[in-house]
Amino acid sequence: MKLAALALAVVALSSCGGSSSPSAPSPPSSDFAAQFDSLWTTFDQQYSYFDYKHIDWNALRERFRPMAIAAGDQAAFIGVVRQMLSALHDQHVVIRNPAGAVTTTFDPGYFVNWDRTVWQQYLGRGTWTQGRGDWGHGILSGTAYIQIGGWNGSILSANEFDAALENYRNAPRLILDVRMNGGGDDQIAFQVAGRFATSSVTTGYVKTRTGPGHSDFGPLTARTLSPRGAWQFTRPVLLLIGRQCLSSNESFISAMRQLPNVTVVGDRTGGGSGNPATFPLAGGWSYTVSRWIEYTADMEVIEDVGIAPQVVVPASPADFAQGRDPVLDWALSSAEAATSAYRREEWRVQALEGHAVGVLPLDENPEAVRARSKTR
Numbered sequence: 001m002k003l004a005a006l007a008l009a010v011v012a013l014s015s016c017g018g019s020s021s022p023s024a025p026s027p028p029s030s031d032f033a034a035q036f037d038s039l040w041t042t043f044d045q046q047y048s049y050f051d052y053k054h055i056d057w058n059a060l061r062e063r064f065r066p067m068a069i070a071a072g073d074q075a076a077f078i079g080v081v082r083q084m085l086s087a088l089h090d091q092h093v094v095i096r097n098p099a100g101a102v103t104t105t106f107d108p109g110y111f112v113n114w115d116r117t118v119w120q121q122y123l124g125r126g127t128w129t130q131g132r133g134d135w136g137h138g139i140l141s142g143t144a145y146i147q148i149g150g151w152n153g154s155i156l157s158a159n160e161f162d163a164a165l166e167n168y169r170n171a172p173r174l175i176l177d178v179r180m181n182g183g184g185d186d187q188i189a190f191q192v193a194g195r196f197a198t199s200s201v202t203t204g205y206v207k208t209r210t211g212p213g214h215s216d217f218g219p220l221t222a223r224t225l226s227p228r229g230a231w232q233f234t235r236p237v238l239l240l241i242g243r244q245c246l247s248s249n250e251s252f253i254s255a256m257r258q259l260p261n262v263t264v265v266g267d268r269t270g271g272g273s274g275n276p277a278t279f280p281l282a283g284g285w286s287y288t289v290s291r292w293i294e295y296t297a298d299m300e301v302i303e304d305v306g307i308a309p310q311v312v313v314p315a316s317p318a319d320f321a322q323g324r325d326p327v328l329d330w331a332l333s334s335a336e337a338a339t340s341a342y343r344r345e346e347w348r349v350q351a352l353e354g355h356a357v358g359v360l361p362l363d364e365n366p367e368a369v370r371a372r373s374k375t376r
Contacts, residue, residue, distance in 0.1 A: 001234070001305065004069055005038070008178035009121070016100070019234065020284070022156075023111065027046075028157060031282075032069050032071050032077050033067050033068075033069050034063055034070040035077065035250065035281055035282050036064075036069065036077075036081070037143070038042070039081060039279070039281065039287060040061050040065070040210075040283075042279050042289060043057065043289055044057055044212075044214075046209055046277065046289045046291055047088070047209065047214075047289050047290060048208070048217075048274065048290050048291050048292050048293050049090065049274075049290060049293065049303060050214040051214050051215055052208075052293065052303065053088065053089065053304070054302060055066065055087065055088060055355060056077055057214075057315055059086055060084050063084075064080055064081075064083065064084040067080045068080045068081065068084075070141065074282070074285070076101045077104075077351070078095060078285065078357060079093070079115070081095065081287075081311075081318040082095060082103060082105050083121050084107050084181065085105040085106075085287075086105045086245075088106065089106050090105070090106055090272075090274060090290055090303075091104070091106055091108070091246060091270065091271075091272035092272055092273075092274035092276045092288060092290045093105045093106065093109075093274075093276070093287070093288055093290060094150075094245070094287065094288050095240055095281075095285065095286070095287045096102070096285065096286045096287070096288075097284070097285060098283060098284030098285060102106060103188065105312060108243075108270070110243035110270060110318075111242065111243065111314040111315075111317065111329040112179070112242055112244045113179060113242040113266055113267045113313075113326075113327050114179040114180050114205075114242055114244060114245050114325070114327070115216025115320040115359060116180070117323060117326070118320050118323055118324070118325050119328070122140060122325060122328060123136075125140070126138050126139050126140035126141065126145070126374055127139045127328050129164070130184075131155065131156060131160065131164075132155060132156075132160075132246060133149070133150070133152065133154065133155020134137060134148075134149030134155055134180075135147055135148045135149055135150075135155060135369050136157050137164045137167065137168075140175070140328075140332060142170040143171075143173060143175055143331075143332055143335045144168035144173070144174045144175065145168075145175045145272045146174065146175070146176050146177070147162060147177040147180075148161075148176070148178050148181055148182055148192070149177050149181055149184045149304075150178070150182065150183070150184045151181065151184030151186070151188045151189040151192075151248045151249060151252065152184040152185060152188070153182075153188060155184055157188070158188065158191040158192065158228075161192050161195070162193070162195070162229060163363055164294050165195055165233060165250070166355060168233070169231070169233070171235065172234055172235055172236075173236045173237070173335045174233060174235065174237050174238070174239045175237075175238055175240065175328075175331045175332070176238070176239050176240070176334060177240040177331075178194075178239065178240065178245060178249055178252065178253070178265060179241055179242040179245065179327065181238050181244070181245060181252075182247065182270075183246045183248040183249045183250075183272075184247070184249075184250065185248060186248045186251055189248050189249065189251060189255075189304045190225060190251075190252070190255060191228055191253035191256045192252070193225055193252055193256055193259075194225060194226055194227055194228030195229050195233055196215070196232060196233050196234070196237060196256065196259050196261065197225050197226065197228075197232065197259055198227055198229045198234060198241065198263065199227065200203075200224055200225065200226045200227070200299055201224065201225050201258050201259070201297075202222050202223070202224055202225050203224065203225045203251070203254050203255035203258050203296050203297055204222075204223045204254045204283075204294060204295055204296050204302075205220050205221060205222055205223065205294060205295040205299065206221050206223060206257070206275070206292045206293065206294050206295070206296075207218075207219065207221065207305050208221075208275070208292040208337055208358070209291050209292065209293055214356050218228060220295075223254075223255075225249070225255045225258070225360070229371055231362070233261075234261050236262075236263070236337060237256075237259075237261055237262045237263070238263055238265050238331045238334070239253065239256050239257070239262055239263065239264045239265065240266050240268070240327055240331055241253055241264055241265070241266045241267065241269055241307070241309055242266045242268075242327070243269065243270045243306070244268040244270060245269040245306075245307075246269070246270040246271075246272055246273075247270040247272055247273060247274075249269075249309055249354075250269050250270070250271075250294075250302050251294065252271070252274055253269060253282050254294075254296045254297065254302070254307060257307070258297055263310055263311060264307075264309045264310045264328065265310070265313055265327065266271045266309050266311075266312075266313055266315075266327045267312065267313075267315070268305075268306040268308050268309065269302075269306035269307045269308065270302065270306055271303055271305050271307075272302075272305050273292075273293075273302040274290025274292065274294075275290065275291050275292040275294075276288035276289055276290050276291065277289055277291055277329065287321045289345075290303075300328075310360075311330075312329045313326055313327045314326065315327055332337045332352070
């Protein structure tokens with residue numbers, strides 16, 4: 001599972017939002033000191049998470065610069081740089097070779113609560129319409145279900161999503177599964193989210209590094225979601241998430257969880273939000289630098305921490321090895337309950353109390369839940 005997750009993460013990183021390469025000249029390939037100093041200075045002036053992560057960037061320079069200068073060739077130099085950058089613990093900081101292949105600098109090693117092979121077995125037991133890329137929709141166990149594997153215009157457009165959603169206009173409930181989605185284009189993500197919003201709502205905030213000091217940021221800027229389309233789906237939605245969710249997908253999740261008809265289910269997201277820009281190294285190599293800090297609507301930093309679900313559904317490698325998808329099972333068995341506004345509030349109260357909600361907790365005495373809620 002971890003290897004599959006890492007492979008998907010590399011693909012996702014290659015499509016995450018961010019700026020293209022600036023026009024700064026690359027240092028000569030033979031001068032490892034110049035290459036190192038250029039990279040170190042760029043991070044020093046651009047990177048957004050030094051203070052948040054309590055990173056001593058000067059100390060890392062002192063440690064790794066002699067090693068970089070002593071490198072025998074470009075590959076060895078890249079190895080030293082990768083080791084230094086791993087200290088940032090940033091999934092958006094990557095190195096690309098001249099052919100465009102991505103080398104990550106940090107893998108958190110999270111267990112991912114989704115398995116494609118097992119998931120496809122579930123699709124085989126329902127009706128399914130495959131999109132032109134990694135997304136599709138259908139009916140599973142009598143419940144409308146949409147899966148979106150990436151926010152990428154090459155596989156999904158707003159018009160295509162609208163056409164799919166039209167099939168479920170009168171559905172009593174909907175499961176929206178983005179557990180496998182590593183990010184992409186914010187614009188497409190918010191266009192999809194807009195189909196579920198009935199009024200404009202603040203979904204989060206960002207601030208961008210703007211000066212030479214590690215604490216030099218521009219103003220805190222609100223991100224807003226507005227209704228889109230001829231009609232909005234306002235019936236209950238179960239949004240399935242997990243550790244594979246990164247970047248623009250976390251922005252999407254942050255937006256969706258502000259909507260009253262949406263319940264977020266599964267595991268915490270991967271915690272990777274940086275709006276990276278790409279900068280050149282010698283010989284066609286390049287690297288990315290995170291430049292902003294993103295917050296949820298509750299002013300919680302997404303980086304490293306991720307976004308917690310309102311309903312935690314435990315899953316393990318053993319479940320998938322036995323052909324089970326606990327998150328999807330829970331959603332399918334609980335979809336009817338999700339039509340109850342009271343039951344959705346019950347799930348939220350249990351989530352606030354730190355309970356992992358599953359089949360048994362759903363049978364808890366509702367009066368006890370109501371009493372606990374009134375005491376808050």
